[in-house]
Amino acid sequence: MAVAMIVGLMAPGLPGAIAAGVIAVVTLLATMQVVYWLHTVDRNHTLSEPLIVGSLISGARNRAWVNLDTTLED
Known part of the structure; x- marks a missing residue:
């Protein structure tokens, strides 16, 4: 998420916002996948x-x- 913020601040305008949004979504999806995997593996x-x-x-x-x-x- 920090990378998304830095990209959004460094790249001006709409391209920076799009890049930051894509990075944030990918990071969130990866985090959700790891949490789901840990939940299914570690039920006890x-x-x-x-x-x-x-x-x-x-x-x-x-x-x-x-x-x-x-x-x-x-």
């Missing part, structure tokens, strides 16, 4: 759930450690 959430939960826990640990550790301050 054996692949996606550990990834999502693990990343949430890891992010929470990193945020808490950085915010609460006063020894890092000068």
Whole structure:
């Protein structure tokens, strides 16, 4: 989507808008296809759930450690 925005900003007028629209639609369709594929393959959430939960826990640990550790301050 960022590429579509840059193309739309760089190419002036209607050609830029058309190119940005095509890139955005293709990106959206590819994302939807990957999500559908993952949903059909991973019906019992054996692949996606550990990834999502693990990343949430890891992010929470990193945020808490950085915010609460006063020894890092000068």
